[in-house]
Amino acid sequence: xxxxxxxxxxxxxxxxxxxxxxxxxxxxxxxxxxxxxxxxxxxxxxxxxxxxxxxxxxxxxxxxxxxxxxxxxxxxxxxxxxxxxxxxxxxxxxxxxxxxxxxxxxxxxxxxx
Amino acid sequence: xxxxxxxxxxxxxxxxxxxxxxxxxxxxxxxxxxxxxxxxxxxxxxxxxxxxxxxxxxxxxxxxxxxxxxxxxxxxxxxxxxxxxxxxxxxxxxxxxxxxxxxxxxxxxxxx
Numbered sequence: 116x117x118x119x120x121x122x123x124x125x126x127x128x129x130x131x132x133x134x135x136x137x138x139x140x141x142x143x144x145x146x147x148x149x150x151x152x153x154x155x156x157x158x159x160x161x162x163x164x165x166x167x168x169x170x171x172x173x174x175x176x177x178x179x180x181x182x183x184x185x186x187x188x189x190x191x192x193x194x195x196x197x198x199x200x201x202x203x204x205x206x207x208x209x210x211x212x213x214x215x216x217x218x219x220x221x222x223x224x225x226x227x228x
Numbered sequence: 229x230x231x232x233x234x235x236x237x238x239x240x241x242x243x244x245x246x247x248x249x250x251x252x253x254x255x256x257x258x259x260x261x262x263x264x265x266x267x268x269x270x271x272x273x274x275x276x277x278x279x280x281x282x283x284x285x286x287x288x289x290x291x292x293x294x295x296x297x298x299x300x301x302x303x304x305x306x307x308x309x310x311x312x313x314x315x316x317x318x319x320x321x322x323x324x325x326x327x328x329x330x331x332x333x334x335x336x337x338x339x340x
Contacts, residue, residue, distance in 0.1 A: 158317060158333075206272070214321045214326075216262060218274075219272050219273070221270075
């Protein structure tokens with residue numbers, strides 16, 4: 116059973132470009148969470164999705180950021196017009212239910228030049 | 229509000245000694261409390277969790293205690309080893325928000 120997959124593992128973008136981060140949950144998991152982590156800091160919740168639905172996006176900036184989890188395919192976190200402050204590690208986690216263990220992916224390290 | 233307080237933020241202990249990390253939560257309906265370990269450059273990984281129907285759980289050198297009345301829970305690591313050096317995150321499931329809320333993390337360093 117493959118774990119949570121994220122790609123790319125490293126992404127470099129110039130200011131103003133778009134970043135698209137992908138997350139494939141563990142088999143059988145329909146709950147996906149995205150977190151952002153700055154160096155030496157904690158996990159900041161961004162968004163919680165179930166298949167085709169955004170359950171909670173209270174941690175995600177209203178501008179430039181969007182997330183989806185379509186019926187088929189991976190969950191996507193999209194950052195438009197990236198700025199240097201977007202540089203961080205973005206982790207996705209999945210679970211079988213909202214109160215169940217979350218399994219984390221390896222993260223995508225985004226660097227904005 | 230939805231919050232999990234974690235202390236201390238950094239902790240340094242001599243190899244072989246014990247380490248204790250404490251967390252508090254505010255939702256009395258919370259019933260699931262996982263602990264994650266994150267090594268440098270790696271993903272967070274679950275090391276132990278406890279549900280509200282028990283007060284203590286142990287797995288080799290790691291134990292977690294839960295006091296539901298006081299709304300706090302703790303991680304205990306005994307006979308610490310160099311490989312225990314990492315950042316540890318506590319978390320609590322907030323049923324009101326249907327999501328797990330993480331503490332701010334504790335950076336544990338083991339001195340040889």
